[in-house]
Amino acid sequence: MAQTTHDADIYFVPxxxxxxxxxxxxxxIMVIGVANWFNEVSxxxxxxxxxxxVMIGMFWGWFGTVIRxxxxxxxxxxxxxSFRMGMIWFIFSEVMFFGAFFGALFYARSLSVPWIGGEGDGVATQAFLWSGYEAAWPTNGPAQVGGEFQTMSAWGLPLVNTLLLLASGVTLTIAHHALKAGQRGKLLLWLGATVLLGATFLFFQVEEYIHAYRDLNLTLGSGIYGSTFFMLTGFHGVHVTLGTIMLIVIWFRVLKGHFTADNHFGFEAVAWYWHFVDVVWLLLFLFVYVL
Known part of the structure; x- marks a missing residue:
């Protein structure tokens, strides 16, 4: 039975x-569907x-239950x-999630490709299997998987998106200070600006993907470079999408007066998540686009 007390020693059991x-x-269902979609099953x-x-319905229902x-x-x-500890561990799991993908990029770029090119113990492999292959990055592999492609310049849309996410971190921090100061109008303004910046980032990322596929022949099938590029940027885009949705939910909760200066962990949790997404993008921009 639900507890209705604020006593710190009594734990609410839903x-x-x-x-x-x-x-x-x-x-x-999503995993089965996307696996068969990628394998061209109708x-x-x-x-x-x-x-x-189903996932949208789940989020709608679960968010609503917790809010009530x-x-x-x-x-x-x-x-x-316990909510704070749960969010900390969740973000830690996300650090490990992206750490695995950055590790895959490092392994392919710094270890695997040089080895196939004949460095170290890869001399025999290079001589007998991939004679004439010159290790270089970016690469689509010795077999030229996916054909020739061009890389995405860091100083176009990726730079714009970097500035957008950095600006969104600033606007979200301003909104947080406005919440603690009890300035709801200012809070709604800057939180709305954060949502707009996140949505603009996603729009430009879609434009970037269209440019990559249509003009650069850079696709998921473009060897190890193409797969790591879309794996890292794509999963980050999914996280930005989820973060933007959560910010929209928080904006409507602010509008309905759900938060106070002393009680607003729902806002803080989303802010933590958004700042984490910002940091991941900075690393991604550096190691995927620039270096």
Missing amino acids: KYSPWPLVGSIGLF WGKPLFYVGVA ESVSGVYSRQVDG
Whole structure:
């Protein structure tokens, strides 16, 4: 039974929730769908969209449940502490997630490609399997997988997107200070600016992908460079999309007066996530586009 006390020693125990199960089913459907879509199975694409619809419904329902619990006053300081620890561990898992992909980029670029090119113990491999292959980055591999391609310049749209995300971090910080000062109008203005900057980033990333496929022949099939490029930038784009959606939810919650200067962890959690996304992009811009 739900507790309705603010006593820090009493922990709120929610009722049984269907949303974790719904989310697991949605993710399973999405993975099956996208795997078959990429393998050109006819029902893969529609199945993927079914999974997306299930996930949207799950987020809508789960967010709504937690928001209703929060505004009803059932969360104690102990619950607030557990939420903070949960968000910290979640962001840590995201650090490991992107760390694995940056590790794949490092391995391919600094170890695997030089080895195939004949460095170190790769002399025999280069002589008997890939004679004449010259190790260089970027590369689509000795077999020229996907044909010739051009790389994306760091000083065009990627630089613009870097400035957009840096600016969004500033606007979000201003909004946070406005929240703690009790200035709701200013808070709504700068939080809305953050949402707009995030949406603009996504728009330019779509434009970048169109340019890559149409003009540069840089695709997911362009060997190891193409796969690592789209893997890192694509997953980051997914995170920006989720962050933008969460910021929109927070904007409407601010509009309805859900937060106070002393009680606004929902805002803080999204701010942590957004600043993490900013840092990942800076690393991505440096190691994928510039170097």
